[in-house]
Amino acid sequence: MRIFSLEGKLAAALFGWSLLTAAAIVVVAHWLESPLQAALVAVMILLAPALVLARRLARPVAGLIRALSGSVSAFGDGDFSFSIRNSRRDEVGDLVDAHNELGRVLREQRQNLFQRELLLDTVVQNTPNALILVEPGGHVVHANLAARALLNEGRAMHGVRFDEIVAEAPPELAQALSAAQDALFSVQLGEEEETFHLSQRNFKLQGRTHRMIILRRMTRELSRQEVITWKKVIRVV
DSSP: OOOTTTHHHHHHHHHHHHHHHHHHHHHHTOSSHHHHHHHHHHHHHHHHHHHHHHHHHHHHHHHHHHHHHHHHHHHHTOOOOOOOOOOSSHHHHHHHHHHHHHHHHHHHHHHHHHHHHHHHHHHHHOSSSSEEOOOOOTTTTEEEEEHHHHTTTTTEEEEEEEBHHTTSSHHHHHHHHHSSEEEEEEEEETTEEEEEEEEEEEEEEETTEEEEEEEEEEEHHHHHHHHHHHHHHHHHO
16 A cells, blocks of 8 residues: 555545544543543534545545546547646556546557558549549549549549439440449540550448449550560561
């Protein structure tokens, strides 16, 4: 049992109260003949100081408990900025230190998560593949720069119904996007014919099934493979 523990403080308070009660009974007994009456009078005299002492001992602990309760509620709402000033050297102080350390760890984890999300978003936005994420209601929740340029003339697509975007796409592209399967197809874009590989996957995000669509331009890759094939044919000939 350490000196500054709650148990030590309570034991010291009870010991002091017992000594004070005994002394009060001895003093009152000089004036009264009955020891029982002396004890009752002494207890009544010391009742008010006892209540004051109990209130003084409980007030700091109750205040810290209220602060901890409010901070934990803030943690539940995703706000990890709260910390509690600690000046106690007992079990309650240890609890406050543990709470503050937990808040620090959660803040660091959130910052690291934010940095990773920022890095991932930068990579996704600048990839040459068109990437579209559609929520169960059919609305686009994410589209990178390549997808906007290919399907919506560079305009933002967030919140727009995906079927409306598909309806304005070239027929070959619209037909491929409407099918719930992977495909390899060609489409006329301007004066050039482009070949795309379409990949579609369903996955759960926050408990809801989303549809991810990836369009990869294959024209250069196919042309390169064709050149390699012709080189091999020439060698054979």
